[in-house]
Amino acid sequence: MIIPIFTDDAGWHGQELKLAFARRGVEAIFVSLQSCVIDISSDKPQLHIPNFKGLPAAVFVRGIAGGTMQQVVTRLNILHMLSMQGVHIYNDVKAIERTVDKAMTSFLLRAHGISTPPTWVCESKAQAEIIRQSAQHHHQQLVIKPLFGSQGVGVRQLAHGEPLAVPMQQYVDGVYYLQQLIEPPMLSDVAQSHDYRLLVIHGQVVAAMKRIGSSWLNNLAAGGRCEAISVNTAMVKLALDAASAINIDYCGVDIIQASTGEYYVLEVNSIPAWKGLQSVAEVDIAQLLVDDFLTKI
Secondary structure, three states, X not given: OEEEEEOOOOHHHHHHHHHHHHHOOOEEEEEOHHHOEEEOOOOOOEEEOOOOOOOOOEEEEOOOOOOOHHHHHHHHHHHHHHHHOOOEEEOOHHHHHHHHOHHHHHHHHHHOOOOOOOEEEEOOHHHHHHHHHHHHHOOOOEEEEOOOOOOOOXXXXXXXXXXXXXXXXXXXXXXXXXXXXXXXXXXXXXXXXXXXEEEEEOOEEEEEEEEEOOOOOOOHHHOOEEEEOOXXXXXXXXXXHHHXXXXXXXXXXXXXXXXXXOEEEEEEEOOOOOHHHHOOOOOOHHHHHHHHHHHOO
């Protein structure tokens, strides 16, 4: 059996997956969605994947490269079309679409009664200013995030009265995703920013860590560090409920605890990185993912 891993940058994660597949006697090869072809020249539509004469039984999606709207839609369409032809997609393309869009993730979490910070999404700068004024009136500190983005890039706090400046447009791309900042509890009598990443695979939390930020951002890419933790029942339930709301095979669920004790889901990641988590986890994450993948086929 040969399995394609869709990615444009295999890196550490791709190599870990490739080794995990090899341990199960399966060959995995890296394929870029950009190199695939949708062939509608004959009576039956076909999809051509490099190095494959026919269609594989399943594909592992490790990354979808950014691009123009047309390019991204085409890459997602390839996954949709593969699914329509009986190829199992891991993670399912619909789940990927739900989580890549932070607004849809927040909407689904709230619709399923899952605690997530108060959030507003709009295109109108005037409406965004009204939301900010209301937040200030209610003593809420707001954070602005790119609708599509990861690793904390473009995420910033909005000071009261700060104008929505033009340079901000390079990150928000004309859509304002505004979210209330959740203040974390004290750590060792010091207010230190931190949150939690829980990895869910097939309805189970298999690994977890605390991410402690060097600033108010906790992402490892932004200088944060990770520590192993023992998760409590409330965190586990929140992570599993979030995964269920998205209807996803596996995901990284980012959870934050407020200074008042409540837990909130910040994000659900359908193509999560786990290098930092692996450094503090006792399980082999890549092997758990591959083993779950293989049970699907």
